[in-house]
Amino acid sequence: MTEENLKLYADEVNCPVRNVLDRIGDKWSMLVVLLLHDAKVMRFNEIHKTISSISQKMLSSTLKTLEADDLVQREVYPVIPPKVEYQLTARGESLVPHLQSLMHWANENFDEIKQTRSNYGS
Amino acid sequence: MTEENLKLYADEVNCPVRNVLDRIGDKWSMLVVLLLHDAKVMRFNEIHKTISSISQKMLSSTLKTLEADDLVQREVYPVIPPKVEYQLTARGESLVPHLQSLMHWANENFDEIKQTRSNYGS
DNA sequence: CGGTATCCCCAACGATACTG
């Protein structure tokens, strides 16, 4: 059991955790997923206004990656001006509880960790 | 409820998830935490041999960061040659279930996601 | 053994300008 895990961790390419985290663990992906979970459906610029600090380029590429993993679904309406809506897929939704689990831990421990960090070095 | 979340996500500095993920979401931290959880106690070179693809520099800095957040405890034995042991703190252990939750999702969805990725573009 | 110090490189990310 433990031995198998050790091998798994050591395997760069085939470790599922690392493979998924390489995608979701970037600067914006997790945030977008949680946001879309709350909002259900959002247009490109809606997301952009909500996460105002993201650049247009990064939002675009983040959404593309999420779409490539079938975590987000993109729907284009052939109207002028263009209208594109994004929402989570079933797979995307299935990821959310795990992210929320992590989020709750972060919320509960954030203050203490900040304290720990500032004390570090004493 | 939703509105509050939106504000929270948009706040770069004070968002707990992002703050924690900035630390734990790097290339090695999560791996080291899961490994130490399995092994209970490990010496520096034991970790290094297990995760052989990590450089000495990165292992050192990863452990330092984890220690600064009080997720990992470092114990030095004043012997020659030096002996240093690492193990998770209580806070570190409290994080593990959430990482495992994410790991299980990754394990279950890894194959399908790989498939999705290779199909992408069709 | 358990690290630093140093050098170097690339990919992630941002800013700005442009377009269908």
Place this chain on the structure above:
DNA sequence: CAGTATCGTTGGGGATACCG
């Protein structure tokens, strides 16, 4: 409105050498 294209920066991370 919803993006691309292009350029520039920076810091995460690796390789190697050295040290207490």
